[in-house]
Amino acid sequence: MTRPAIELTDVSCTFLSEDGGVHSHYTAVRGVNLTVGTGEFVSVVGPTGCGKSTLLNMSAGLLEPSQGAVRIFGEPLVGLNRRAGYMFQADSLMPWMSAIDNVSAGLVFNGMNKSEARDRAAEWLRRVGLSGFENSYPHHLSGGMRKRVAMAQTLIMDPDIILMDEPFSALDIQTRQLMENELLALWAAKRKAVLFITHDLDEAIAMSDRVVVMSAGPESHPIGQFLIDLPRPRDVAEVRVTPRFIELHTAIWSVLREEVLKGYQRNRGN
Amino acid sequence: MNPLKHAKRMAFRLRTWQIGLLVMIFVFWHVMTKPGLVPAVVFDNDAQAAFFFGEPLEIFTRIWEWFVTNADIYVHLWTTLVETVLAFVIGTITGGAVGMWLALSPFAAAVADPFIKGLNSMPRVILAPIFAVWFGLGIASKVALGVTLVFFIVFFNVYQGVREVNPNVLASARMLGASKGQLMQYVYTPSAMSWVFSSLHTSVGMAFVGAVVGEYLGSSKGVGYLILQAEGVFDINTVMAGILVLTAFALVLDWGVGLIERRAMRWQPRAGSSVTLKGGI
Numbered sequence: 372m373t374r375p376a377i378e379l380t381d382v383s384c385t386f387l388s389e390d391g392g393v394h395s396h397y398t399a400v401r402g403v404n405l406t407v408g409t410g411e412f413v414s415v416v417g418p419t420g421c422g423k424s425t426l427l428n429m430s431a432g433l434l435e436p437s438q439g440a441v442r443i444f445g446e447p448l449v450g451l452n453r454r455a456g457y458m459f460q461a462d463s464l465m466p467w468m469s470a471i472d473n474v475s476a477g478l479v480f481n482g483m484n485k486s487e488a489r490d491r492a493a494e495w496l497r498r499v500g501l502s503g504f505e506n507s508y509p510h511h512l513s514g515g516m517r518k519r520v521a522m523a524q525t526l527i528m529d530p531d532i533i534l535m536d537e538p539f540s541a542l543d544i545q546t547r548q549l550m551e552n553e554l555l556a557l558w559a560a561k562r563k564a565v566l567f568i569t570h571d572l573d574e575a576i577a578m579s580d581r582v583v584v585m586s587a588g589p590e591s592h593p594i595g596q597f598l599i600d601l602p603r604p605r606d607v608a609e610v611r612v613t614p615r616f617i618e619l620h621t622a623i624w625s626v627l628r629e630e631v632l633k634g635y636q637r638n639r640g641n
Numbered sequence: 642m643n644p645l646k647h648a649k650r651m652a653f654r655l656r657t658w659q660i661g662l663l664v665m666i667f668v669f670w671h672v673m674t675k676p677g678l679v680p681a682v683v684f685d686n687d688a689q690a691a692f693f694f695g696e697p698l699e700i701f702t703r704i705w706e707w708f709v710t711n712a713d714i715y716v717h718l719w720t721t722l723v724e725t726v727l728a729f730v731i732g733t734i735t736g737g738a739v740g741m742w743l744a745l746s747p748f749a750a751a752v753a754d755p756f757i758k759g760l761n762s763m764p765r766v767i768l769a770p771i772f773a774v775w776f777g778l779g780i781a782s783k784v785a786l787g788v789t790l791v792f793f794i795v796f797f798n799v800y801q802g803v804r805e806v807n808p809n810v811l812a813s814a815r816m817l818g819a820s821k822g823q824l825m826q827y828v829y830t831p832s833a834m835s836w837v838f839s840s841l842h843t844s845v846g847m848a849f850v851g852a853v854v855g856e857y858l859g860s861s862k863g864v865g866y867l868i869l870q871a872e873g874v875f876d877i878n879t880v881m882a883g884i885l886v887l888t889a890f891a892l893v894l895d896w897g898v899g900l901i902e903r904r905a906m907r908w909q910p911r912a913g914s915s916v917t918l919k920g921g922i
Contacts (some may be wrong), residue, residue: 459809480814481817
């Protein structure tokens with residue numbers, strides 16, 4: 372049996388904070404068991420503030436769990452996850468570098484010589500539809516274009532795992548659907564393990580092989596998972612109106628809605 | 642009229658008005674100080690105004706002598722320029738290094754905090770005579786004064802620039818595999834440099850002030866020295882000439898800095914971000 376790409380076993384994460392001398396702690400997630408198989412596209416959905424990003428950061432090695440184990444392809448994770456690429460929600464491109472320098476950055480960091488890295492970066496920019504914009508700076512580009520540069524920057528490294536934190540939530544709906552289709556097309560070429568965080572249930576179902584629902588925070592944990600057996604290749608706009616999609620949507624939403632309301636109530640009560 | 646022509650016309654109008662205003666000021670100055678042209682209003686007799694304010698024609702004669710006839714100002718201009726540039730470079734490198742170090746070592750920063758605040762609050766121009774005693778009347782004491790002025794500006798800007806690196810950008814670079822040295826080169830330094838460039842005008846200005854004030858308080862060369870000598874014999878025309886030369890010099894420096902700034906800040910969305918000036922005199 373092949374080892375899963377990501378395996379979180381009984382993972383908890385507690386944050387300590389000091390607010391004007393008062394120490395408090397907040398447990399974002401507790402007792403989480405989650406696996407992502409090689410080549411599997413898994414989405415995690417849940418109400419706001421339920422610790423989805425915490426799970427992602429632990430898988431990336433940016434955060435250490437307070438309890439439990441994180442295993443990457445069977446090996447315990449120590450330090451940064453070198454086999455993963457990460458796409459952030461907010462802008463993470465280096466603003467002082469042009470598009471092509473941003474895309475080639477990862478290759479340069481890992482020792483490739485600059486001209487070869489640039490050639491590859493130019494090729495990737497062409498693949499994401501940005502040829503002609505190699506020398507533009509991020510602030511010259513629209514939000515969608517910046518996301519495409521970020522995608523190229525991440526995928527050029529050919530990581531075995533792709534971690535994505537609501538990467539398209541800041542875009543308008545039309546651009547978002549374009550980007551979702553782009554991502555699926557690029558992913559289809561070499562199916563990597565993907566862990567995709569989103570609020571958008573439609574997006575999650577349209578894109579993934581499996582959807583995991585998290586409970587409301589604090590001490591959030593998965594409360595359900597659903598296999599998405601929609602055939603590939605999918606177009607994210609068209610798949611939404613198929614009967615099977617609607618069935619899945621109804622089923623998942625019935626679980627998710629409870630948690631969203633719970634999360635809302637808890638925030639109101641505070 | 643097409644927009645480009647319109648813009649050029651507006652710029653031409655602007656320049657005309659500015660030059661016109663400058664000429665008017667000198668004409669007024671001349672009229673008020675040339676003995677015999679205007680009856681004395683403030684002073685006892687009409688020769689005294691020239692004594693206090695100098696006469697433009699005399700001033701321009703002196704400038705002409707400096708630059709053309711005797712051509713003896715160049716060694717002084719050069720001295721002042723060298724002092725300014727040295728103060729700027731040394732102040733920037735030391736301020737940048739210390740700012741980078743403290744931004745990346747929170748404990749060292751906490752320990753150093755009151756000392757830095759104290760040193761910054763001290764009116765450092767007072768140090769000029771002390772520097773003269775320590776370093777002599779040569780350029781070293783002027784450079785030292787300039788450095789104390791430039792250091793704090795650059796320090797505070799680099800400190801903020803490094804601490805305020807966008808955490809997503811930093812995490813992204815780390816995930817892409819950047820080593821500590823690469824993070825320094827590709828993330829921290831560019832982030833800090835953008836803050837430094839936005840304060841470049843002020844730092845260069847301060848280096849210049851340090852040079853001239855240092856010369857003024859004791860020197861044997863430099864434009865500040867020329868002004869000092871002239872004041873000693875109440876030669877107001879030379880003093881004014883010196884001030885005008887310094888002003889023109891400062892404008893040229895400023896223009897040069899503007900060129901560098903525009904080139905270095907190409908990647909920023911807005912030119913000239915507002916920076917709180919924490920360094921002071």
